[in-house]
Amino acid sequence: MTWKPRVVALDLDGTVVQWIDGVGQASTQVSPAVVAAVRAAYDAGATIALCSGRSALGMINAADLLGLPDEGDRIWLVVGNGSTVMTWPPLEAVHETTFDAGPVVAEILQMHPDALVAVQERGVGYRLNGLFPPGELIGEMRVVPLDELLAQPVDRVIVRDPGASVEDFVRAAERLGLHDIEYVVGFTAWMDIAAAGVNKASGLAYVCREIGVDAADVLAMGDGRNDVEMLQWAGRGVAMGNALPEAIAAADAVTASCEDDGVAVELRRWFPA
The missing domain is CATH 3.30.1240.10 (Hypothetical Protein, Haloacid Dehalogenase-like Hydrolase; Chain: A; domain 2)
Structure with missing residues (x-):
């Protein structure tokens, strides 16, 4: 049986979201090719989990750029590098780990x-x-x-x-x-x-337990140090062409860069238009 991911876990900045002029989240964009590829995965029934170091507000902004979710549906947000797991909309925290900083x-x-x-x-x-x-x-x-x-x-x-x-x-x-x-x-x-023990992988593992999906059926994509554990944990971890060496070393494969629509390149393998 041909493998196809049941969960698509996506880092945002430098993976899905392109930075404009290097000024950060205030000026970002998602290419039409990436929007279409994520939509194809979503329409095919894959669970989309956005996994970022961003706050919940920043992640909602990215979800809006992707046009997700459809009315009446919800998507998973692994917020703050896994410290909180939320669903949207409405914005609801379903799992949180706190500590004395x-x-x-x-x-x-x-x-x-x-x-x-x-x-x-x-x-x-x-x-x-x-x-x-x-x-x-x-x-x-x-x-x-x-x-x-x-x-x-x-x-x-x-x-x-x-x-x-x-x-x-x-x-x-x-x-x-x-x-x-x-x-x-x-x-x-x-x-x-x-x-201790909180990272994107721990947050994503919580999501998968809730929906009954094994790590083997997860496709994760990222570019930074905060993606390393998630790329190692997922059944298929894919680093962006622009990823840091640590992320590339943790991944099973490397796709094109964010600027060259690497997310779309990878997703089209499993969810053709």
């Missing part, structure tokens, strides 16, 4: 005292200790003191230092020897921190 943030701030810290306010925006560079976060921004920001357990915390490099953050994580948490450094000096 205070100690690890304090350690990072000892090395990067000017770093910005943000916590998601679900469906609204963010609480943060200072404003991030334009276009990097979506929603309402509420600046609060750091002790108030981390007074309660959170599902995820973002640490960002515009004055540092991605290499600085990678080295900082290595020197700190961060443990009992899950962390990933992005494409800039940006670190997502969640509870």
Whole structure:
């Protein structure tokens, strides 16, 4: 019997969504070819799971660009690198893992005292200790003191230092020897921190348990460090042509780049027009 994915798990930025002029989520687009290919998979009965480091609001924006879901239907959102699993619409959290972020943030701030810290306010925006560079976060921004920001357990915390490099953050994580948490450094000096064992794979595994699908029947696609576990977990993990080396090493195959509609190239193998 020919294999065909029952679940299509898609990273967003750099996979489905193209960045325009490198300014982040404020200026993004999805190519018509990718929209059509995702629609073909959806119409064929595949469950679409969007899996991103974005907040829920940012993921809803991407779902709208894809034209998903149809009226009366819902799609799965693996939000904040797996820290929360939601369905849409309406926006509903069905699974969440929280932790005390205070100690690890304090350690990072000892090395990067000017770093910005943000916590998601679900469906609204963010609480943060200072404003991030334009276009990097979506929603309402509420600046609060750091002790108030981390007074309660959170599902995820973002640490960002515009004055540092991605290499600085990678080295900082290595020197700190961060443990009992899950962390990933992005494409800039940006670190997502969640509870131990929480990542896109854990969130996607929850989705699959809920709908009765094995990992072997999942196609996952991504390009970043935060996609590594998901690409390894899925029955077929596909890295984008523009992916970081860590993502490529974790994948079963490599497709074209985001700019060259790599998602469409892969999906058309399994869901022809």
